[in-house]
Amino acid sequence: MDTTAFLAVLKKVFSVQEMTKPTDFRFDPLPDVQGKTAPKVQRLLQLGVRCLPPEECYFEVGTFQGKTLISAALFNEDKHLAACDDFSEFTDDPAAALDVLRRNINLHCPPHQFIDFHMADFRHVLREERLPPIGFYFNDGAHDYASQFDGLTHVEDHLADEALVLVDDWRFTPDSRSHARQATLDAIARSKRKWELIYELPARFNGDAAMWWNGLGLLRTWVSSPSA
Numbered sequence: 001m002d003t004t005a006f007l008a009v010l011k012k013v014f015s016v017q018e019m020t021k022p023t024d025f026r027f028d029p030l031p032d033v034q035g036k037t038a039p040k041v042q043r044l045l046q047l048g049v050r051c052l053p054p055e056e057c058y059f060e061v062g063t064f065q066g067k068t069l070i071s072a073a074l075f076n077e078d079k080h081l082a083a084c085d086d087f088s089e090f091t092d093d094p095a096a097a098l099d100v101l102r103r104n105i106n107l108h109c110p111p112h113q114f115i116d117f118h119m120a121d122f123r124h125v126l127r128e129e130r131l132p133p134i135g136f137y138f139n140d141g142a143h144d145y146a147s148q149f150d151g152l153t154h155v156e157d158h159l160a161d162e163a164l165v166l167v168d169d170w171r172f173t174p175d176s177r178s179h180a181r182q183a184t185l186d187a188i189a190r191s192k193r194k195w196e197l198i199y200e201l202p203a204r205f206n207g208d209a210a211m212w213w214n215g216l217g218l219l220r221t222w223v224s225s226p227s228a
């Protein structure tokens with residue numbers, strides 16, 4: 001993905017005020033879909049997928065009921081989206097959770113829009129499945145250190161030469177106890193690729209709908225050099 005072009009679009013859509021402070025940017029295009037995300041995150045996902053070239057895909061770890069996945073898909077019918085969830089959290093009935101996800105996708109995405117969903121651990125999907133190069137990766141799985149670290153290391157061989165990486169639950173505080181930030185920084189320090197942490201998008205608490213839910217890390221990564 002041309003991450004420089006994406007960042008130019010992002011700056012047009014979000015003012016500095018909207019990036020860094022609580023704002024009235026509260027429009028949720030999917031009010032009937034339950035989820036752990038905020039309207040600003042939903043918009044960022046949709047803009048990122050919009051910037052994907054045809055040969056690359058979006059890949060999401062941790063869909064829950066599909067709020068972030070469907071937000072990424074909105075008005076992006078021509079894009080390739082893939083995702084996984086093993087439904088190890090927030091449900092004791094994975095089959096019922098899959099039904100809810102499928103119902104939400106069918107309700108909000110046109111029938112011709114293909115979303116390649118895998119009900120499985122992300123490590124298995126990234127080891128076994130053939131995916132197009134991932135130009136935009138969203139890591140929104142479990143918060144423990146190993147899951148966050150593996151979420152970065154296992155995806156590395158699938159990433160496009162230049163890719164955007166968004167990591168949710170960036171804040172480590174008592175209300176979230178997410179190791180996302182530290183595990184991501186440790187994983188990229190060991191990576192063969194080049195990385196840039198572009199933004200740490202803030203939240204005041206876990207579930208901050210006027211900000212970035214539980215905080216996000218927005219990174220880009222490349223093999224040779226990022227687009228000018």
Ligand SMILES: C[S@@+](CC[C@H](N)C(=O)[O-])C[C@H]1O[C@@H](n2cnc3c(N)ncnc32)[C@H](O)[C@@H]1O
Pocket residue numbers: 034035036037061062063064065066067068069084085086087088089090120121122123140141142147
């Ligand atoms: C914070 S929720 C995701 C929220 C979601 N993106 C939304 O739009 O509401 C985290 C999800 O990651 C899933 N998960 C946890 N560990 C996983 C793993 N190892 N592989 C795949 N999914 C996993 C959980 O089942 C849970 O649904």
